[in-house]
Amino acid sequence: MGLHPQIHTPILQRQIVYTSVQGAEEDTVFSPVIQSNRQTEEDVRNSGMNWAIGRNGIYIEPDIEYIETYKKLGGISNCAGDGKCGYTMRPELAYAYARMLTEEKHNGQTYNLHGEAMTQYQLAEYMSSAFGTNLTYTPMTVEEYRQDRITELT
Structure with missing residues (x-):
């Protein structure tokens, strides 16, 4: 056995x-x-x-992938205001x-x-530093942002 x-x-x-x-x-x-x-x-x-x-939390990759557009626009614009993400x-x-x-x-x-957590102002600073550019953040109202998205996506 x-x-x-x-x-x-x-x-x-x-x-x-x-x-x-x-x-x-x-x-x-x-x-x-x-x-x-x-x-x-x-x-x-x-x-x-x-x-x-x-x-x-919010994925950072879409913002990074959008860097060339942010550069062309001169910055980041959305309705986050002073909110932190x-x-x-x-x-x-x-x-x-x-x-x-x-x-x-x-x-x-x-x-x-x-x-x-950081503000969009800080995000613009960090992305400027990382990508060698000079982005700023411009707050928009919710309605302005909605219209901006509709315009860009249609």
Whole structure:
């Protein structure tokens, strides 16, 4: 009779790692999207499975990809005013989500995934420094911004 090594197979756990978003649940144009995500988060928490939730900040890549247009326009214009935004990069998020999937200590946790919050004025300064240009930020009203987007995208 030969010796048969025991094979230990890891127990597969049922787990949800949900990619959510940050934002105000009331009084913004994006509030319905935020409310929908919060409901899904609650559904995930009540699923009976292991879970972790990441609430993503705003991706910085679209602004970086738009740098040539910002240069042509002389700056950044939108309706953010003095509001602050915590940007993040997709590779940073991929790293965070990989950790949530592979490390048990994240079970039952909700994370806001973003960098240090900054204003659009600061974003213009940082992008100017990084890309050797002189961008400024010009605030617009919500209606001006809506019209600007409609004009550019049609």
